[in-house]
Each structure stands twice: as structure tokens, then as C-alpha cells.
Amino acid sequence: MNLQFLMDGLVVGATLALGATGVTLTYANLRFANFAHGEFLSWGAYLSMTLAGLAGSLLGAPLAAREPFSIGVGLLGCALVAAALTGGLALLIDAVLFRRLRERGTAVTAVMASFGVSMALRALLEALYTTRPRYYSQELQIALPLAEGMRATPDQLAVCAVTVLLATGVTLLIGRTAIGRRMRAVAENPSLAAVVGVDVAAVIRATWLLGGALAAVAGVALGLLVQVRPSMGAELLLPMFAAAIVGGIGSVPGALIGGVIVGVAEATTVRFIGAEWRAAVSFALLIAVLLVRPSGLFGRRA
């Protein structure tokens, strides 16, 4: 049997994992499901593209690709700046809207507001860039043969490598550093964290920054592997939430493994049942986990 579907699932899972990490951190530390998180992927992808365009204009030539990849160091640099800008966008939205709602209202208010933010951010992208799909590179890539008949393009392998790198970095950040310790403390008990001396507002800002930046990287990865569209992030929202919940809310390794599980489950469904069932997979996984093990694979039981 050709195991190519596993490779495809792994690549999609890597993108989902990066997005789901932001979802799980926001959910755990701010205690609400941010439905605008998908838009951070789209904004990250478009910001990278715009920065690459600006850099190309300044240099007088498009940013060069580095063989065998379809992009080069230039776009990678633009992606890093876009990640910082997307983190800044998340901070700005929190300062203007979510923080006020946190101080006054309940989590439900924030969830509903995030729907509104999502629509506004997407509409803004459509107004600025139209709904026409765009690409970082028009170059065709030859897939390299791997084991068991599986093939992957250099870009796909690069996305997987970047995911592993970032996953390791974020896991170390959360597990081994002072800011990570504070994030875990705020996720468990913000009032106690405050009286211990933790600046909860600063931790929340760090959470937005990190979540937004990771989403932007996921957006660039998705744009590189598929295409850049204003609705690209919104379409990944449910799989990202499924990944975060499968892994256990608040758990970064959980979000990463959850992302891979959802990606591979989607690819397996497409291979054996039919592509029209792909979107149902996230729902099915979400419902199954919530029924059988609501705390997810790595989440703490309530």
C-alpha cells in the first residue's frame, strides 16, 4: 500500500500544530476560545508576502530562492518580521477589545467578540488584497523519494523541520524558563499567581505575542505549501481547535501531537473514505475526545 497519505497528513499536521499551540496557550491563559486565531495565520501569510514584495522593490529584484527550496533566506527573514508584526496585531486587538471585555464581562462575551474580530480581519484582507489566491513562488518542486513509496518536496520537509524546531523551542520556553513558569501559573490560577507577585497582564501579553507569532509562521507554511488566501486561516480554525482539544488544553506538546493526529486523520479519511469527508474528521475527533477524555491526551483532569 502506498503510504503517501501519511506523509501528506504529517505535513498538514505540522502546520496545524503551530496554529494549535497558539490556540491552546490563549485558551489556557485567557480562558476563552479565540475564534479570530485563524485570521492571525492569514495575516502572517499576507504580511510576509507584502514584506517580501517591499524588500524586492528595494533591492530591484524579487527575493531569490535557495535551491532546492522554492524560497530563500529573504522570505524567511520577512516571515520572522511578519511573525513579530502578527504578535503585535494580537496585542493590539487585546488592548483595544479583549482586555476590556475580560475586565467587565464573561468569557462568552469574549468568544462572541472574537467572531466579530475574525470577520473584520478577514474582510480587511479581502479589501486590501482581494480574494484571488496568491503564491510565494510559482516554481514547481520535484518531490524527493523517501521510505515506503512516500515522497515529499523540499518545502514540505522544511516546514516539518521548522515545526519540530519551534515545537522544541516553545516546549523548553514553557517548561524551563521563568516566563514559561509564569504562564503555567496564570493558566492554573491567575489570582494566586498575582498574589505571588506575577504580573498577570504581562503574562497575557506574552501569550498573545507568542500565539500570534506562531500562527504567522503557520500561515507562511500554509501559503508556501498551498496558497495564500484571505480565508486560509479561518478554514483551519476547526482543525486547530480539534488539535488543541485532542492534545489537552494548555499543553504545548499536546497541541503539537494533536495537530499531527488531526492532520494524519484527515489524510487517512481522504485516502480511504473520500475527500468530501475531510472536514468532518475534525468534528468527529473533537466530539470523540470530549465524550471519552475531555481533558485530552496531555491535559490536566478537572
Place this chain on the structure above:
Amino acid sequence: MNLALAVDGLIAGYEPGTPIVAGASVGVAPGEIVAVLGPNGAGKSTLLKAVAGLVPIQSGQVRLGEADLIREPAHRRAALGLGYVPQLENVFAALSVEDNLALAADVGPRAGRHAQLQQALALFPEIGLRRRQLAGRLSGGQRQMLAVARALLGRPRVLLLDEPSAGLSPKIVGELFTRIRAIARGGVGILLVEQNVRAARAIADRVVVLVQGQNRLEGTPAALERDPELAALYIGRATGAGA
């Protein structure tokens, strides 16, 4: 006398217009242990939460030494030297004992952190033995010890302890109170809320009795022991003072 903590005419509560603490005043000198007693619903725990910055204060004064705490958020109050140990959920169960301690140690200046940690662990050696364990796996007594040890790492001038004896065996309460006395001897002012009147009398230098968010009685434990009103407040006998 210079007070480590001075609370004056405090009005505080979750909703504006419905104060739970309705004008309470209490002062704690350095090294002094003051116990707040009172019947259920007297506002004792809310008083501590308001001082710690977790319950909105409508009016009154809260000073930690020279510092006015009223406008300071909870984390700044901790940094200024106010330690608070809540009655329930007073440790981070999903964090290791070491991480619980490090959270508080991170707040202060880097210099002296190690010595501070060693000092806290010397006072609570049973915590030091379980540094890598998740705090959620500790017994009730060990959690209380960890919570107090963690509060000490913030280098407090005043410690607020909300019913530290709740749910603990008399033996553990005795051990805990011995450590609390040792902390006070080091110059830290301690304001503790107690339901356990006998325990509070045993440890406190001074007792303040709150009823309906206001000071009702105040004095040394020995003097209050002879006060018929205190007994009446606890056994519900009518005193004419209302409770």
C-alpha cells in the same frame, strides 16, 4: 509605634454598594502576630483578600510601612513585601514544588535568592525533600507548608494567612504554628484569620474580632478569653450587641 501594616476604615466588597468589609481597621507591628476572629460571614477572609489586592476596595487606607497600597495591583503589593496565603487552592497543583517556590523567588532581586531559598527550606525541610514532586500530590499539611514557604521567598514584611489551620490535624497545626512563630521572630508581621479560636489564642499576640465587617472587640488573647461577648458571638447567645 511604626506599624508594618496599617489598615484603616476599610470598606471593600465584590459589588459596589454592598460592602463585606464595612469599615474594619487593624494594625500589625513588625514581628507581631495578630489574629482576626469572628463568626461566619464576618468578612475576615474578604479583609485579607482586599489587603492582598484581590477584592476591590471602595474606601479606607492600607499602608505597608510607608507604602500606600490602595492603588497598587496585587502583584505589586507582593513585590512591596506583602505575602498572602489563601485558605484554599494555595499552591499551583500542576507545577512542581520547585516551580512553586521559584515563582516567588523570581519576583525579588536576583542577589540573595539562593540564600532565601535555603532559609525557607531550612524552616520547612519536608518541602525540600519533595522539590521535584507535583504540588498537587502533596498532603494538606505539606501544601500549607509549601504555600507559607513560597510566601517567605517573596521576602515579605507582612504575611497574611487565611485560616492556616483549616483541615489540618492538631499535630500538623502545632508544627505549622511553631514555624509561623519563628517567622514572626524574624521580624515579619503576621495577620491571620482563624476559625479555630483556641489555636488563634495560642499563637496570637493580639486578637481583633470582626462582626459584620466591623471591629467588635480587640485585645490580648488572655483579656478576650475572659470577655463574655466573645463567647456569645461564637455560641450565638444574644448579647444585645447583635452579630
